Amino acid sequence: MARIDDDRGVLVLRVVYDGPPFSGKTTTVRTLADRLGVAVETPEEERGRTLFYDWADYVGGLYDGRQIHCEIITVPGQRELAARREMLVETADVVIFVLDSRADAFDECIGRLQELLRWSREQSPPVGVVVQANKRDDPKRVPAEVIRERCLAIAPLAITETVATDGAGVRETFVLGVRLALDRVRASKDVLGKPPPPTREVLIESMSQLGAALERVHDVSAEAEPTDFEDPVPHGAERESAPPVEAEPYDPDRVPVIPDPDTPGGLIWPPVDGRILLHEVSTLGLEVQRARDGSWAATGAGWRARSGLESAYETADGARNAMLEWARRHSLLKGMLSRDRVLVAAPEPGGRGRLWQLVRTLPALRDSLSELGPETPDSVVAEKLLGMARTLELAEEAAVDRSLTMPTNLWTVGVDPAGRPVHVGLMSEPGITAPERKLTDVVGIELGPIVRVLVRQRPGLAAAFARAPAVLGHDALRDRARDYHREWHE
Ligand SMILES: Nc1nc2c(ncn2[C@@H]2O[C@H](COP(=O)(O)OP(=O)(O)OP(=O)(O)O)[C@@H](O)[C@H]2O)c(=O)[nH]1
Numbered sequence: 001m002a003r004i005d006d007d008r009g010v011l012v013l014r015v016v017y018d019g020p021p022f023s024g025k026t027t028t029v030r031t032l033a034d035r036l037g038v039a040v041e042t043p044e045e046e047r048g049r050t051l052f053y054d055w056a057d058y059v060g061g062l063y064d065g066r067q068i069h070c071e072i073i074t075v076p077g078q079r080e081l082a083a084r085r086e087m088l089v090e091t092a093d094v095v096i097f098v099l100d101s102r103a104d105a106f107d108e109c110i111g112r113l114q115e116l117l118r119w120s121r122e123q124s125p126p127v128g129v130v131v132q133a134n135k136r137d138d139p140k141r142v143p144a145e146v147i148r149e150r151c152l153a154i155a156p157l158a159i160t161e162t163v164a165t166d167g168a169g170v171r172e173t174f175v176l177g178v179r180l181a182l183d184r185v186r187a188s189k190d191v192l193g194k195p196p197p198p199t200r201e202v203l204i205e206s207m208s209q210l211g212a213a214l215e216r217v218h219d220v221s222a223e224a225e226p227t228d229f230e231d232p233v234p235h236g237a238e239r240e241s242a243p244p245v246e247a248e249p250y251d252p253d254r255v256p257v258i259p260d261p262d263t264p265g266g267l268i269w270p271p272v273d274g275r276i277l278l279h280e281v282s283t284l285g286l287e288v289q290r291a292r293d294g295s296w297a298a299t300g301a302g303w304r305a306r307s308g309l310e311s312a313y314e315t316a317d318g319a320r321n322a323m324l325e326w327a328r329r330h331s332l333l334k335g336m337l338s339r340d341r342v343l344v345a346a347p348e349p350g351g352r353g354r355l356w357q358l359v360r361t362l363p364a365l366r367d368s369l370s371e372l373g374p375e376t377p378d379s380v381v382a383e384k385l386l387g388m389a390r391t392l393e394l395a396e397e398a399a400v401d402r403s404l405t406m407p408t409n410l411w412t413v414g415v416d417p418a419g420r421p422v423h424v425g426l427m428s429e430p431g432i433t434a435p436e437r438k439l440t441d442v443v444g445i446e447l448g449p450i451v452r453v454l455v456r457q458r459p460g461l462a463a464a465f466a467r468a469p470a471v472l473g474h475d476a477l478r479d480r481a482r483d484y485h486r487e488w489h490e
Pocket residue numbers: 019020021022023024025026027028048049050051074075076077078098134135136137138162163164165166
C-alpha cells in the first residue's frame with residue numbers, strides 16, 4: 001500500500017516480485033538493483049532459496065512533485081512458505097509475477113497466477129499484475145503465443161519477456177510495474193488514506209513467527225536508511241514533470257500513432273487495467289490508417305483502435321477533459337458494453353492532444369450466424385435464432401433506457417462470457433448526444449429477412465420454431481416463421 005512519508009516528503013510504493021519457486025525472482029531483483037545502482041538485502045537463504053524476501057530501495061522519478069521511493073521486494077516461492085508469501089503480496093501496489101516459462105514449470109505457474117489474480121481483482125482499484133515471462137533463453141521455453149493465450153484467458157495482464165540472468169527486459173518490466181502502481185495511487189485517494197503497510201522490521205518479525213524452523217534472522221533494524229541519490233535512470237514517472245514539447249504547426253494529415261503504454265498517468269481510462277491493455281496492444285504492431293470518414297483507425301489481432309475527426313484537441317488538457325467526460329459515460333453504461341475498452345488522451349506534438357478508443361473485438365451476433373451450415377438441424381437453427389432475438393431485444397431495451405447512442409443490430413451486439421447481451425462496437429465520441437430513441441422492432445428488422453430466407457430453404461424450420469423451449473420466448477419471431485412457412489410452402 002502506497003504511503004506518503006511526511007518526514008522525507010516522498011511517496012513510497014511497494015513493487016512485489018511474486019511467482020512460483022525457482023522462477024527467477026531473486027535473480028531478477030539482483031540484476032535490477034545492479035542496474036539501478038542500489039543494494040539488495042537478503043535476510044536469510046537456504047541453499048540459494050529465499051526464506052523471507054530480498055529487498056532493495058530505489059528512489060527516482062517524481063509524482064505530483066514528490067520523489068518516488070520504490071520498495072522492491074521478492075517473496076519466497078516455496079509452497080511451504082505460502083503464508084509468508086501472502087503477507088508480502090498483500091502489501092503490494094503492483095505485483096510483477098515472475099513466470100518460469102520452461103515447459104515443465106509452466107502449468108504450475110498458470111495455477112499460481114490464477115490464485116494471485118483472484119486476490120488482485122478483488123482490490124479496488126485492482127492491483128495491477130505484470131507477467132514477467134522469464135528464462136526466455138531456455139531451449140525448453142513455451143512459445144510466447146501460448147503464454148499470451150493462457151494468461152489472457154485469466155484476466156487483463158501485461159506480459160513481458162525476460163532473461164533475468166543477463167538482465168534482458170528486466171528494467172522495462174520494472175518501469176511498467178511502477179507506472180501501474182502510480183495509476184492505482186492516482187485513481188484512488190483512498191489508497192493513500194489506508195494505514196501504512198508493515199515496515200521491513202515488522203514484516204520479518206511476523207514472518208518469522210510463520211516458520212518455526214527458521215529463527216535466525218539478521219538484525220536489519222540497525223541498517224542505515226537508503227540514501228537519496230541523483231536518479232541516473234529515465235524513470236517511469238519522470239515524464240510527468242517533463243517540460244512541454246516544442247510548438248509545431250498542426251498537420252491534420254500527419255498519421256497519428258496508437259497511444260503507447262508509456263502514456264503519462266491520468267490520461268488513460270480505466271486506470272491500471274487501461275495501461276495493461278495498452279501494453280497488450282503495443283505488442284501487436286497495428287498500423288494506423290485513414291478511414292473513409294476521415295478518422296484514424298487500426299484493426300487487427302483482436303483489437304480495434306479509432307480516433308475520430310473531432311478527436312484532435314488544441315491542448316493536452318482539452319483532450320484530457322473530453323476523455324474524462326467520455327470515461328464517465330462509459331462508467332454509466334457499465335455492464336452494457338463489452339469489457340475490454342481503453343480511452344486515451346494521447347499527448348501529441350506541439351502540446352496538443354488526441355482522443356483514442358481501443359476495443360477488444362468480440363464476436364457480434366452476425367458472426368455466430370455463420371456457424372450455421374446446411375447440415376445444422378432445424379431445431380438448433382430455431383433455438384439459435386430465438387436466442388439471438390432475445391439478446392437483441394434485451395440490448396435494445398437497455399439502449400433505450402440508458403440513451404445509448406450506438407445502434408442495436410447484428411453487428412453491434414454480442415454476448416459476454418456470462419451470456420449477457422453487450423454492445424461490442426466502438427462507442428460514439430463524446431459530444432454526440434443521443435437522439436430521442438424509441439423502442440423499435442429490432443428483432444423484426446434484423447432477423448425477419450434472415451428467417452424468411454431460412455424458412456424457404458428449410459421446410460421443417462417453422463415447426464422447429466413452434467417446438468422450441470418456451471424459455472427462449474419471442475412469440476413474434478415464431479409467428480413470423482409460421483407466416484413465412486405459409487408464404488413459401490402452403
Ligand atoms: N537460464 C536461465 N536461468 C535463470 C533465469 N533466471 C533465473 N535463472 C536461474 O533459476 C534458478 C532460480 O533462480 P532464483 O532467482 O533463485 O529463483 P527464485 O524465484 O528467487 O526462487 P525461490 O526464492 O526459491 O522462490 C537459478 O539457478 C537462476 O540462475 C533466466 O532468465 N534464464
